[in-house]
Amino acid sequence: MKIEGLIAAPHTPCKPDHSLNPEAVADQAAHFAKTGVAGVFVGGTTGECHSFSTAERIELMQAWGKAAPRNGLLNVAHVGHNNLPDAQALAEIAEATGADAIGAMAPTFFKPSTVDQLTEWFASLAQAAPELPFYFYDIPSMTGVSLDTEEFLKRGRERIPSLAGVKFTNPDKDLLSQCLEVEGGAFDILFGNDEKLLEGLDVGCRGAVGSSYNFAAPIYTRIISLRQQGKQEEARLWQSRSAQMIELLYEYGYLPAAKTVMGMIGIDCGPARQPLANIGSGEVSMLQKQLHEMGFFHWIEQ
Numbered sequence: 001m002k003i004e005g006l007i008a009a010p011h012t013p014c015k016p017d018h019s020l021n022p023e024a025v026a027d028q029a030a031h032f033a034k035t036g037v038a039g040v041f042v043g044g045t046t047g048e049c050h051s052f053s054t055a056e057r058i059e060l061m062q063a064w065g066k067a068a069p070r071n072g073l074l075n076v077a078h079v080g081h082n083n084l085p086d087a088q089a090l091a092e093i094a095e096a097t098g099a100d101a102i103g104a105m106a107p108t109f110f111k112p113s114t115v116d117q118l119t120e121w122f123a124s125l126a127q128a129a130p131e132l133p134f135y136f137y138d139i140p141s142m143t144g145v146s147l148d149t150e151e152f153l154k155r156g157r158e159r160i161p162s163l164a165g166v167k168f169t170n171p172d173k174d175l176l177s178q179c180l181e182v183e184g185g186a187f188d189i190l191f192g193n194d195e196k197l198l199e200g201l202d203v204g205c206r207g208a209v210g211s212s213y214n215f216a217a218p219i220y221t222r223i224i225s226l227r228q229q230g231k232q233e234e235a236r237l238w239q240s241r242s243a244q245m246i247e248l249l250y251e252y253g254y255l256p257a258a259k260t261v262m263g264m265i266g267i268d269c270g271p272a273r274q275p276l277a278n279i280g281s282g283e284v285s286m287l288q289k290q291l292h293e294m295g296f297f298h299w300i301e302q
Helices: 022-034 054-070 084-096 115-126 149-159 173-184 194-203 213-228 232-252 254-264 281-294
Strands: 005-008 039-042 074-078 101-105 134-138 163-168 188-191 207-210
Touching: 005 213, 022 054, 022 213, 039 054, 054 074, 054 084, 074 084, 084 101, 084 115, 101 115, 115 134, 115 149, 134 149, 149 163, 149 173, 163 173, 173 188, 173 194, 188 194, 194 207, 194 213, 194 232, 207 213, 213 232, 213 254, 232 254, 232 281, 254 281
Parallel strands: 005 039, 005 207, 039 074, 074 101, 101 134, 134 163, 163 188, 188 207
Antiparallel strands: none
16 A cells, blocks of 8 residues: 555544544545545544544544545545554444555553564554555654654564555655665655755655644645745745744644644534643734745735
8 A cells, every 4th residue: 555645634623622623524524525535544643633532533434434535535544542442443443434544653651662563552552453455653742652663564464464655754864765665665654744845855755744734735736736846945935934933823832833834724623622721812822923924825825
């Protein structure tokens, strides 16, 4: 399996009281289809996966199982969990609801300390949905698991027949290049750093998963198009705009601010869940003013 283009990591929509709002998924999916997004990676970091119960995550998968195909979107379901039975249950539901693939980050409390331990964990997980391609979601900044991803790929196929590749949200550029070369490029390495998308494309990634593709996909479709046309300077200009936008959101607390921006463009995803702190109304106005001043709302016009 090889995924190409932009894969949004959608926000998990909530009502004002912070309860799950699966009805909003239809609007998210329609928005993605209009803005050049090729698919979704549901219920990962941007989806606040560990802030929702397994029952809520199942309900979210069910909503995306309906909305994604209706809008021509590839549907990758994140099934990572800190206990194996729930991870396996999520994988089974992903398969039952029509997901095209599954992905999972490593456990974040009791952590695998060797590549073999990581491989065995994912082998047990992936066997719950053996027909679905499996992606290791490598994000050491969040999981605290920093193992040799290249070695995992080299060993993984034997124990995980469905292993398709990696969602690579890892700052190690040399490791990225090494992963792309395993088995002559057999694995699908999805780039996971929005503000450096151009670097990921240049090194050989064909697909990318990102949070800012939720609300700024036109910036990135321009980067891809300009690069394909050989217009590297223009592509770098748009990449710098992406970095400027993301840097601003981090000043307010990235994920709650990103959910706020979704509301600004007409896709209400509601608040973030605790322990994340949502931004106040005064800060919302200030953020919107700063985004206007930098040109963001013009940048995302199609």
